[in-house]
Amino acid sequence: MATIPLPDTKAVNEPTRAFQARRAQLLETVKTVDAREFLESLAAAVDEYFRSSFAQSAVGPQMGIMTNPYALIALGGYGRGEQCVYSDIDLLFLFENKVPAEAEALVQEIIYPLWDMGLEVGHATRSIKECIQLARQDLEVLTALLDGRFICGMSPLFHRLMERLRHKLISVNPSKLITALVESNQRRHERFGDSAYLLEPNLKEGQGGLRDYHTMLWVARIQSDAKSSRDLEYYGYLSNDEYTELQRSLSFVWSVRNQLHLFMGRKLDQLHLEHQTRLAEVMNVAPVNGHLPVEMLMGDLHGHMEFIKQCYRMFIYELDQRKRLKRKNKALKDTLVPGLKFNRGLLNFVSPEAILKNPLLLIYIFVESAVHKAPLSAEARRLIKEFGHMVDEPGFRHSPEVVEAFERVLARPVSGFNVLNDMLETGFLAHFIPEFKGVTNRIQFDQYHLYPVARHLLLSVRHLKHIVTARGDGSGDPLGPKIYQEIRHKKALLWATLLHDIGKAEAAGGHSERGAEMAARMLTERGIAESDVETAAFLVREHLTLFETATRRDINDEETALYVARRIVKPERLKMLYLLSVADAMATGPKAWNDWTASLMRSLFLRTLNVMEKGELVSKKALRIIAEKKERILVASRSAQEREDNLRLMEFMSPRYLLHTPSQEIPQHIELFGRLGEHPFVWRIDKSADGKTRTITLCAKDRPGLLSRVAGVLTLNSINILDFRIFTWRNNVALDIFDVQAPPDLIFEDERWQRAERHLLAALNDELDLSSELASKQGGFRTLQAKEMTKKRPQKVIIDNETSSFFTIIEVIAWDFPGLLYRITDAIFRCRLDIWVAKIANQVDQVVDVFYVRSFDGEKVDSPEEESHIRETIGAILQ
Secondary structure, rough: OOOOOOOOOOOHHHHHHHHHHHHEEEEEEOOOOHHHHHHHHHHHHHHHHHHHHHOOOOOOOHHHOOEEEEEEEEHHHHOOOOOOOOEEEEEEEOOOOOOOOHHHHHHHHHHHHHHHOOOEEEEEEEHHHHHHHHHOOHHHHHHHHHHOOOEEEOOHHHHHHHEEEEEEEOOHHHHHHHHHHHHHHHOOOOOOOOHOOOOOOOOOEEEEHHHHHHHHHHHHHHHHHOOOOOOHHOOOOOHHHHHHHHHHHHHHHHHHHHHHHHHOOOOOOOHHHHHHHHHHHHHHOOEEEEEEEHHHHHHHHHHHHHHHHHHHHHHHHHHHHHHHHHOOOOOOOOOOOOOOOEEOOOEEEOOHHHHHOOHHHHHHHHHHHHOOOOOOOOHHHHHHHHHHHHOOOHHHOOOOOOOOHHHHHOOOOOOOOOOOHHHHHHOHHHHOOHHHHHHOOOOOOOOOOOOHHHHHHHHHHHHHHOOOOOOOOOOOOOHHHHHHHHHOOOHHHHHHHHHHHHHOOOOOOHHHHOOOOOOOHHHHHHOOHHHHHHHHHHHHHOOOOHHHHHOOOOOOOHHHHHHHHHOOOOOOHHHHHHHHHHHHHHHHOOOOOHHHHHHHHHHHHHHHHHHHOOOOOHHHHHHHHHHHHHHHHHHHOOOOHHHOOOOHHOOOOOOHHHHHHOOOHHOOOOOOOHHHHOOOEEEEEEOOOOOEEEEEEEEEEEOHHHHHHHHHHHHHOOOEEEEEEEEEEEEEEEEEEEEEEEEOHHHHHHHHHHHHHHHHHHOOOOOOHHHHHHHHHHOHHHHHHHHHOOOOOEEEEEEEEEOOOOOOEEEEEEEOOOOHHHHHHHHHOOOEEEEEEEEOOOOOOOOEEEEEEOOOOOOOOOOOHHHHHHHHHHHHHHO
């Protein structure tokens, strides 16, 4: 056979020009047409390109289509007619017998022009036999073929492929294929997470994403030979209302995906935080009642993805029940509540009339669902939505029977099945507690809260039930089970956990106070005992107290525990508040709950409880610990002279230093002090076990502004401070410990530390102007970045003269940027204040730097004039 010349792919042919023009025309309509219509139109434009290219092909006529028939088949999303802006175009060159050598030239002729346009085109050249063999081995090949659609060529070839696929593979063991699809999707969920909850959802692969819908289609194709999405309704997988709502949800997700593709200029399915604000602007989303456009967009997106998730969950559950019924040939469960029934393992109402006769069935069905751990049927969920107006009636939601039934659900032990979620998704919860309407799908646009407010509240209840159950798997809180058993008013704790963020329905600050008032009113209306109402309202009002105190105050200062004890007063309320705080932090995300915050919370709780129950501080225990550490150091002394020197030096060490510094580190610090002599400072640099961080231990002659200069020098040398502890001994020696990230250039790390040492020496000798050097290094980054960020979340300077008797506490809440710590500490120094204790904490995606300070004269600064001067000086560097 003569060699067929390869086509000139650089020449733009007529089909390519026509497709480019049609595609550009369609992209102009993304905002104005329905998403489904856009997808199908773009897929049709691709079809037309392939048909035109096939008809005008120079290679095709020479391949003998009559002797070895072939066809072009659309696969995957393109096959379904769901062609997003930059989605892959998957194409199969299908041959009846074998793939000829000339097929390569045909592929180049048709595919290469699309590659030149920057489109991702996946293609395969296979015979029918090869397609069946690969589909048997690879689930992705099978699902791509299930979505197959004929484009051009010999159409009987496509029909033979689909017939053989069904006869040789699908019909042989459909249950096995369906199980494999479901398990594959479950692994995908585990990898990408629940997109109906996550701050940065994956529009395609996450739970509630497009893959859930695709899996439903594939299962329906295998089980019922479904041809189109409409067959999900035709074959009874979805009701008409569910199908209609599913199409609305899919359309919204497709719209978001198209816009994301369009402004990114490429395929992207992970909706990252930095793209969400721009996406809201592109989609012309308006702010509502003080909520940002991005919060409104993400709220709608989460709501639609939640519906897709629920459709998929019900779809899979019913499949499982059908299998069980075939095996047992009888109903799996039964209910004794008149008006309710089980159907294929799903709870349902006997009839709509049964609800009209007994509206209490609207709450009893949830109680039965919790008891039997069985979900509601699609029909039941629809009826609850339709009869939601009956729950709105005060006579219903305030009735003792309804409240008691709701509390049974609220108190039900945690299991894999969460009835509160069903209450939220069917709208029952928002009818029963109207205040929930304001927080359903309410998004907090930050890097701290992972979930919408209503979801966060339900997850907090779930975590509370989890941590108070002794399981021994290390996932809860070690104090939880014992504390919970000691609490008498458990219902008050559960109500408070459910309602603690209910005040966030309004965008304005002060949600804790507002939420306490709302909780008191709604619980009183429902006939809850007055003492429980007061307790629940107190817990809602104070739900941030323990967490904020533990992370922003010096818990090693005995006054901190005294302050918390005076504020909370009762030991039982402290125990309830601790459990609520832990559950709240766990449900917020890893930035709020981690080993560090858990340790701080636990320590503050135990110290405060000791104050309340024993009427004393931790002084006796602290003195014993200090004495034991001193004795260990003295015993380890190598000579009588060293023992005497160590004993003398330890008299200068502050109790706070001795109490909270590990015993093995103190000899290292003594050695550093021995090297100090007349030097302004000495330091040592230690690598962490994993090599990712460094610990700087600095011993220096104390002076006002020391922390500021160290922070400035580290920033100047691109060394990022993660945390620090500062101590001052009575001999005017500062012992400061900084945890920092490893320098970026590890090869020249020693040179960087030597340069930083020279810089610090020059700064301490007033030979280096840190402010000028840092301004020159950073350029305009801080100003532009900070101004853009503070439009959305303001920066604050808070002064606290109540918590401590000896120190003024300054909190600076700001957007982080290189050199922030230096600027703040330098401003404090210019206010003639000395820093004694400092902490780095987090609030949302801002940092909170906390400083315990005194004036250079050793006094608190508590006059209105002094406080105003501090706010103005620090505030100026945040502008």
